[in-house]
Amino acid sequence: MRIVRTFLAIAAVATLAACVSPQEQAAQTAAERQADAAECKEIGFTEGTEAFADCMLRLKEIRAEKEHTEALRRARTPSPWWGPYPGYPYRYYPPYYW
Template sequence: MTPARLARTIAPAILLAALTACTSPEERAARAQAQLAADKAECTELGFTETTEPFGNCLLKLREIRALEADTQARRQAAAQAFWGPNWPFYYDRWRRHPYGW
């Protein structure tokens, strides 16, 4: 993926996430329609023909990628704010050894 295409894909998602916090339902619906239009343009640019199953799969994959990015961001923020997180001195995680060998 070229840097220009990457910027065109990521920049609207970042802008959308930043502006979603304080909007009305009408603004959110308009933003969702704009995102759908951008996704359709991206899938068309990738060579998919509209109203075909692969085109629909492309739209779903783009939505899934955005959802995963939002989930990752939320998890990072939660981990940074958690009291009992990885930076706490006696943190224990069942998938890792305890730092003091307990």
């Protein structure tokens, strides 16, 4: 019983640690926007022009595509805890003679 309580406590702490407050999320978004603006200025675009807005939009699209690709990679990567899986280096046949 003690193990179950300990596990639940650890799971609760891990869940709460993964939460991001709206202020932190807004700060991260603002930092990304500043970095994008600095990169577009460094390339040579003038702030307030159509080309600058297009540059900002493209950088945002690139970031979204990168996040999407990373999410797909994480979804396709099997858990190391479950043993052999499709695509494993060798064929696995469970012993049916137990």
